[in-house]
Amino acid sequence: MTQLLLFNVFNGLVIGAFYALMALGLSLIINLTNVINFSHGGFLALGAYFAYTLEPYLGFWGALIVSPFCAALIGVIVERILIRPLYSRDPLYSLLLTFGLAFVLEDTVRYIWGAQGLPMKVPQVLQSSLSQTLFFLTGYRVFMVVLVAVAVAILFLILKKTRLGMRIRAGTLDLEMVSALGVDVRILRNLNFGLGIFFAGLAGVLAAGMLGLTPTIGDQLIMPSFVAVIVGGLGSLVGTLFGGILIGVATGVVTVFYPSASEATIYVMMALVLLVRPHGLFGEEGGTKL
Amino acid sequence: MPYWIGYVGGYTDLASRLLIIGLAAMATNLLVGHSGVMAFGHAAYFGLSSYTTGLMIKYLIPSTPVGFLAGIIVGTLGGAIIGFLLARLRGIYFALATIAFGQVFFFIAFRWNAVTGGDNGLSFQRQPIDLGFLQLNLGSSRVYYYVALAVFAVCAALMAVVLRSPFGRTLLAMRENERRARFLSIPVNRHLWMAYIVSCFFVAVAGSLYGMLNNFVSPHDLHWTQSGDFVLMAVIGGMRSFWGPLLGAAIFVVAQDYLSSLTGNWMFFIGMLFVLVVLFLPRGIAGLLQRRTS
Numbered sequence: 001m002t003q004l005l006l007f008n009v010f011n012g013l014v015i016g017a018f019y020a021l022m023a024l025g026l027s028l029i030i031n032l033t034n035v036i037n038f039s040h041g042g043f044l045a046l047g048a049y050f051a052y053t054l055e056p057y058l059g060f061w062g063a064l065i066v067s068p069f070c071a072a073l074i075g076v077i078v079e080r081i082l083i084r085p086l087y088s089r090d091p092l093y094s095l096l097l098t099f100g101l102a103f104v105l106e107d108t109v110r111y112i113w114g115a116q117g118l119p120m121k122v123p124q125v126l127q128s129s130l131s132q133t134l135f136f137l138t139g140y141r142v143f144m145v146v147l148v149a150v151a152v153a154i155l156f157l158i159l160k161k162t163r164l165g166m167r168i169r170a171g172t173l174d175l176e177m178v179s180a181l182g183v184d185v186r187i188l189r190n191l192n193f194g195l196g197i198f199f200a201g202l203a204g205v206l207a208a209g210m211l212g213l214t215p216t217i218g219d220q221l222i223m224p225s226f227v228a229v230i231v232g233g234l235g236s237l238v239g240t241l242f243g244g245i246l247i248g249v250a251t252g253v254v255t256v257f258y259p260s261a262s263e264a265t266i267y268v269m270m271a272l273v274l275l276v277r278p279h280g281l282f283g284e285e286g287g288t289k290l
Numbered sequence: 291m292p293y294w295i296g297y298v299g300g301y302t303d304l305a306s307r308l309l310i311i312g313l314a315a316m317a318t319n320l321l322v323g324h325s326g327v328m329a330f331g332h333a334a335y336f337g338l339s340s341y342t343t344g345l346m347i348k349y350l351i352p353s354t355p356v357g358f359l360a361g362i363i364v365g366t367l368g369g370a371i372i373g374f375l376l377a378r379l380r381g382i383y384f385a386l387a388t389i390a391f392g393q394v395f396f397f398i399a400f401r402w403n404a405v406t407g408g409d410n411g412l413s414f415q416r417q418p419i420d421l422g423f424l425q426l427n428l429g430s431s432r433v434y435y436y437v438a439l440a441v442f443a444v445c446a447a448l449m450a451v452v453l454r455s456p457f458g459r460t461l462l463a464m465r466e467n468e469r470r471a472r473f474l475s476i477p478v479n480r481h482l483w484m485a486y487i488v489s490c491f492f493v494a495v496a497g498s499l500y501g502m503l504n505n506f507v508s509p510h511d512l513h514w515t516q517s518g519d520f521v522l523m524a525v526i527g528g529m530r531s532f533w534g535p536l537l538g539a540a541i542f543v544v545a546q547d548y549l550s551s552l553t554g555n556w557m558f559f560i561g562m563l564f565v566l567v568v569l570f571l572p573r574g575i576a577g578l579l580q581r582r583t584s
Contacts (some may be wrong), residue, residue: 082565096518097564103558226390229386242444278379
């Protein structure tokens with residue numbers, strides 16, 4: 001029983017790391033531009049398939065580094081051409097645009113790489129399990145959790161220390177003032193969008209190694225990521241991170257006792273959070289600039 | 291066959307489908323266009339109502355009117371409960387929460403195999419109506435079309451009455467300037483909740499009709515993509531106008547029917563259509579027509 005619980009908690013942690021990685025990207029984009037990026041799952045799939053294509057040339061490690069950048073590049077282009085004209089309008093329009101874009105991305109992936117699932121090669125080193133008793137600690141899963149932790153740490157460092165990061169944080173609080181101080185908001189939003197998509201792409205490569213590739217690989221992750229943003233509270237990246245891991249672990253625990261309710265868990269949690277703290281666990285009351 | 295559907299290459303069931311989906315889009319637009327809040331989870335109440343109708347007819351009482359009523363009641367009730375949680379949220383936070391709550395119903399339908407049939411969906415058979423003085427053989431597509439048309443007409447009239455009432459005017463006031471509406475002592479959260487319930491009522495009517503049209507409900511009728519489709523129809527047609535969403539639904543339903551018979555990649559084209567409309571026709575086709583006439 002203990003082992004089963006441990007297994008599921010750890011599994012939940014792995015899933016939670018995915019949710020958090022995606023939700024952080026979503027949250028970054030929402031905070032600065034009020035865009036609810038429905039196509040985040042599509043960009044995740046792009047990252048995964050880029051890695052699949054690049055792997056024979058660059059190896060797993062090379063693909064792991066390069067393909068999120070490729071996804072981010074596409075993201076930057078999409079932002080420039082499609083999303084930028086919509087900032088002055090109601091957020092509904094950008095939401096709908098990314099909704100349509102999600103269809104386009106999914107079908108494009110299906111058209112290029114085919115509808116059937118593809119396997120992703122993972123280095124031998126990562127495939128064995130670390131111990132006989134704790135069979136669930138395969139190298140790949142531990143590696144994923146560590147990598148997510150490192151990526152998140154780097155993100156927070158970027159936001160704290162670099163000029164770009166400071167501008168993004170300032171823009172989250174008051175974009176007009178940032179613009180008045182002479183920062184080119186268009187470029188700031190553009191780079192911020194790319195950064196968000198980078199995280200989607202990274203999540204995609206990692207997911208591909210664990211689950212294999214399908215055009216709909218992002219679909220199961222996008223809703224929980226939304227929930228992570230809501231539970232954590234809009235405007236708070238720490239909250240988003242916490243929200244993602246929390247719902248992942250909660251899913252894992254519920255799976256032990258009542259497997260068929262595992263997906264519903266996170267929505268029940270969301271309802272509870274909204275009842276008690278409508279602005280999310282880490283969000284500030286009235287702090288969301290809506 | 292209704293005479294007009296022939297012109298767009300359709301068939302009777304497509305005409306019924308168009309009306310029913312159009313009603314759902316109009317109901318969604320009550321919130322999106324008229325109240326200015328982003329309701330992105332309406333497929334949940336649509337599907338909840340379909341399932342209730344189906345389950346009622348299949349397992350409890352094999353009667354179309356009873357199933358229809360049960361569907362409307364349960365669908366509206368679901369909307370009332372979720373709407374209560376949502377009414378305190380605004381803007382994109384509201385949108386995110388509607389999307390996420392919408393998925394709850396999808397997972398229940400998808401996972402609760404014993405009752406809903408899971409991924410295989412739920413098949414049932416709508417029953418003929420016998421009211422003593424009136425017999426309707428609902429099995430015929432044509433008769434069902436006229437029933438759907440009658441229900442649609444009643445709902446559209448009701449919706450127009452609601453929107454013209456003082457309550458409907460407060461919704462417009464909230465859309466234009468919520469703070470000012472609050473200063474005029476309008477209880478905005480309660481009115482938003484009421485608007486949510488009214489909207490869910492109409493979407494539930496559509497859902498129940500839709501279930502009976504197909505004699506089948508699948509969990510995919512509750513998926514968030516379906517919710518997005520409703521909003522998109524409203525936007526394509528023109529969300530500031532009353533009939534716009536019906537026009538949008540007509541374009542969407544016919545285009546989907548046509549494209550999916552032509553190509554396996556029809557989702558790509560539907561998606562491109564969305565992107566282009568959002569970019570270039572922000573006021574929808576109704577907005578285009580209004581500009582022409584003015």
